[in-house]
Amino acid sequence: MNGPLPLSNPMAPRDERGMPVPLTESEHIAALKGKLLKDIQRSAYVYRVDCGGCNGCEIEIFAAITPVFDAERFGIKVVASPRHADILLFTGAVTRAMRMPALRAWQAAPDPKISVSYGACGCSGGIFHDLYCVWGGSDKIVPVDVYIPGCPPTPAATLYGFAMALGLLDQKLKGTHQIEGEADRAVVAHPAIALDVRVEIEREARRLAGYRAGRLIADEFLTLASETDLTLDECMKRRLSGEEDPRLAEILTRLWDIGAGVARG
Amino acid sequence: MLKLFKIIADAGEATAKYPFAPFPVSPGFRGKPELNAAQCIACAACTTACPANALTMGNDTADGTRTWQLNLGRCIFCGRCEEVCPTHAIVLTPEFELAVANKADLLQKATFRLQQCEQCGQPFAPAKEIGYVMDLLRQSGVAVDEARRAEFASCPACKRKATVTRDAVSQHLSQEAEQ
Ligand code: SF4
Ligand code: SF4
Ligand code: SF4
Numbered sequence: 478m479n480g481p482l483p484l485s486n487p488m489a490p491r492d493e494r495g496m497p498v499p500l501t502e503s504e505h506i507a508a509l510k511g512k513l514l515k516d517i518q519r520s521a522y523v524y525r526v527d528c529g530g531c532n533g534c535e536i537e538i539f540a541a542i543t544p545v546f547d548a549e550r551f552g553i554k555v556v557a558s559p560r561h562a563d564i565l566l567f568t569g570a571v572t573r574a575m576r577m578p579a580l581r582a583w584q585a586a587p588d589p590k591i592s593v594s595y596g597a598c599g600c601s602g603g604i605f606h607d608l609y610c611v612w613g614g615s616d617k618i619v620p621v622d623v624y625i626p627g628c629p630p631t632p633a634a635t636l637y638g639f640a641m642a643l644g645l646l647d648q649k650l651k652g653t654h655q656i657e658g659e660a661d662r663a664v665v666a667h668p669a670i671a672l673d674v675r676v677e678i679e680r681e682a683r684r685l686a687g688y689r690a691g692r693l694i695a696d697e698f699l700t701l702a703s704e705t706d707l708t709l710d711e712c713m714k715r716r717l718s719g720e721e722d723p724r725l726a727e728i729l730t731r732l733w734d735i736g737a738g739v740a741r742g
Numbered sequence: 743m744l745k746l747f748k749i750i751a752d753a754g755e756a757t758a759k760y761p762f763a764p765f766p767v768s769p770g771f772r773g774k775p776e777l778n779a780a781q782c783i784a785c786a787a788c789t790t791a792c793p794a795n796a797l798t799m800g801n802d803t804a805d806g807t808r809t810w811q812l813n814l815g816r817c818i819f820c821g822r823c824e825e826v827c828p829t830h831a832i833v834l835t836p837e838f839e840l841a842v843a844n845k846a847d848l849l850q851k852a853t854f855r856l857q858q859c860e861q862c863g864q865p866f867a868p869a870k871e872i873g874y875v876m877d878l879l880r881q882s883g884v885a886v887d888e889a890r891r892a893e894f895a896s897c898p899a900c901k902r903k904a905t906v907t908r909d910a911v912s913q914h915l916s917q918e919a920e921q
Contacts, residue, residue: 547757597794600815600848604794614815616845625841626848628794628818633758633765638841640761648847649839650814655779655852663783663829663870665877672882688825 489580497576497618500583510589510622513563514644520552521643524562524586528579528615530569533629534596538566541632541639553639559585564642567615570598570605576618583619591642594621595635597628604628666696669703674739678732685728694725698732709736767836772819774837775812777852782831784808784854784868788823797823803865806856814840815848829874860892861900 490498502510525538542548542555556562559582567579583592594615597603602613615621625638640646667675678699683691705712713733720726758765767773789797789810796817801808823832842848856865857872872894879886886894896904 544756545758546760550757594815597796597816597818600845601813603816604818606795606816621845623841623843624815624845624848626815626817627838627840631838633760633767634838634840636761637839641841641843646761648842648844650774650842650847652847652849653851655777657779657852657854657870661780661870663781663831663874663877665874665881666830668877668881670881672878675881689821692825 488584489577497612499617500580500619502588502620506588510591513589514591520554521563521639522554522556522561523564523566523639524556524559524582525566525568526559526579526582528567528569528575528599529572529611530596530598534568534598537627537629537632537635538568538595541635543632546632546636548636548639551639559583560587562586562590564591564593564639565619566593566595567599567619567621568595570602570608570611570613571615571618572611574610576612579615580618591622592619593638593642594624595638596630597626600624600626667699667703670699674736675699677739678735681735682728682732685731686724691728694728695732698729698736702736709733709740765838767838771836771838772821772834774814774835774840775817775819775823775832776835776837777810777812777832777850779831779852779854781829782810782827782852782854783829783870783874784810785828785871787826787828788832791822791826793820793822794818801856801865803856806858806865808854808856808868810852810854812850813848814850815845857895859897859900860895861904862897864897866897 490500492498525535527535538555540546542553553564559565565583565586569575571579583590592615594600598605599615602608602611605611606613612618616624623638623642625634627634630638637646641648679692679695682695682698685691686694701712701716702709707715710733713729713736717726717729720729784799786799789799794816796813796815798811798813799808800811819834821834824834840848855869857867857869858864859866872891876886876888876891876894893901
């Protein structure tokens with residue numbers, strides 16, 4: 478698509494700044510959709526519209542129809558043409574080039590149809606949200622009924638999203654807003670251990686195990702060391718006996734060395 | 743044929759029972775990040791680390807508040823926020839059933855108070871950070887009592903000014919001495 482479309486193009490409306498305006502559904506179609514959901518007594522056909530994702534989402538959609546998750550046992554089938562579809566799955570952050578094909582797929586699907594934003598990209602643009610060449614989410618171009626977040630959503634999350642789109646399961650997530658209370662106070666971790674020792678242990682564990690796992694291991698070690706009545710040596714011997722993961726044993730031993738060094742002074 | 747049936751019977755059923763039964767996620771699964779606002783000091787380390795900009799923070803200086811916001815629709819469940827959080831306030835839970843019909847339900851927010859500088863009255867840091875810093879100093883063996891809170895609750899510019907004044911007095915660089 479070269480150059481901006483004429484603003485009057487009813488198939489792909491834009492506002493005066495050239496930004497896409499989402500298509501809308503008439504009330505009549507919205508009512509039909511409610512009726513379809515209420516007594517859908519047959520399979521629901523899904524058509525995937527790739528609006529410029531990384532293909533991760535497609536892989537998880539296909540994982541959801543493999544025998545392990547088997548969406549087809551509920552009659553959910555992925556079809557090859559939007560003309561057969563009840564549900565349109567929009568993946569990807571909607572690149573400029575894929576906007577028109579996505580709109581044409583939406584228009585080709587018979588009413589009433591359910592549109593689903595799939596993945597972080599579809600919901601809000603995801604990691605691509607601030608790129609120059611994307612519109613940042615399928616709700617920028619079509620009316621969306623259900624958002625399935627995740628990058629990519631797991632097959633189980635996909636099944637949950639389908640069930641929500643078909644009105645079989647209820648939404649669990651609610652928007653929240655926590656307000657700081659008067660007496661709120663952040664608790665310092667492991668207060669019994671001097672700060673520089675804690676920092677040294679945490680650094681070493683993270684150096685050896687990587688950032689996230691290192692933190693968990695350091696936490697385990699510091700909890701063990703500060704909450705035991707035994708000496709550090711006895712406590713660590715007990716912890717390491719029967720430890721089957723040699724990497725974890727090595728890291729804990731290294732932390733034990735540091736702890737013992739500190740104890741010796 | 744019978745042999746085939748036997749193989750099938752031996753293999754058992756591979757299909758997960760979900761959604762009719764809870765789905766057991768694998769160990770280390772990274773699901774919805776959950777903030778424990780009581781433990782959060784609004785330091786914004788997670789906001790800086792978040793590669794998808796799902797976490798954002800905004801100050802409202804007129805109101806004296808700072809608001810943390812997580813957009814689950816943008817989160818890629820990488821766990822960087824959990825890694826960098828100094829107080830273990832944000833943790834990735836195994837929760838994966840996050841689909842919503844209403845986009846606003848994807849937003850998780852928390853509002854914190856900002857600390858006004860004791861000298862000039864300008865907000866300069868989250869109030870909870872002050873208490874946390876004093877606790878950390880105590881943990882590293884510095885005796886700080888609550889009476890010194892005002893010192894900690896001063897903005898860097900006022901602290902600098904106070905230091906210069908104090909040093910000027912202690913080194914007799916008062917105006918008379920300079921003449
Ligand atoms: S949400 Fe993630 S996995 Fe899906 S298309 Fe976007 S980047 Fe790829
Ligand atoms: S898990 Fe990753 S993307 Fe999600 S809020 Fe944390 S840092 Fe951001
Ligand atoms: S890093 Fe932790 S303490 Fe800092 S703002 Fe984020 S959640 Fe709160």
